Amino acid sequence: MQQTPELVESVTHAGRLLALIISGRFRQPTPADFSQQLAYIEHPAGKLIAPHAHNPVPREVQYTQEVLFIRKGRLRVDFYGHQQCYLRSRVLEAGDVILLIEGGHGFEVLEDLEMIEVKQGPYAGEQDKTRFEGINCARVRLTPEMADGGE
Numbered sequence: 001m002q003q004t005p006e007l008v009e010s011v012t013h014a015g016r017l018l019a020l021i022i023s024g025r026f027r028q029p030t031p032a033d034f035s036q037q038l039a040y041i042e043h044p045a046g047k048l049i050a051p052h053a054h055n056p057v058p059r060e061v062q063y064t065q066e067v068l069f070i071r072k073g074r075l076r077v078d079f080y081g082h083q084q085c086y087l088r089s090r091v092l093e094a095g096d097v098i099l100l101i102e103g104g105h106g107f108e109v110l111e112d113l114e115m116i117e118v119k120q121g122p123y124a125g126e127q128d129k130t131r132f133e134g135i136n137c138a139r140v141r142l143t144p145e146m147a148d149g150g151e
Helices: none
Strands: 008-013 016-022 066-080 086-093 097-100 104-119
Touching: 008 086, 016 066, 016 086
Parallel strands: none
Antiparallel strands: 008 016, 016 097, 066 086, 066 097, 066 104
16 A cells, blocks of 8 residues: 555554554555455446445454544544553544554544444454553643654
């Protein structure tokens, strides 16, 4: 996937990809080996897509990955490494999409928000996540780009 910096931002830590933040102007799919797939698709009027059904294919999923589509408002995303260590924060706006792949994350709604969340199911309740103490808002580090840091 060609990553244009202003359209796709990779959030990494210790050499691991934690998230992809995708601008509303981005027009390419995610890599085929991702557990959760995203694709921008554009078709002209009149295009026919053949009827189809998806076959049962066994898949092993290690982590629940989630996708947030920001429809309205602003959302601050706080990124945490695997040891629950705060890394950085990023603000998402209407039209942005984020694929949360690994690590931890927390959120603060900055403006009235409408979003769509998509993730693998079925939801396993409290077995599905480990909750931990987040950072104090005074410590938030907003950066346009994520950089690797020690944990």
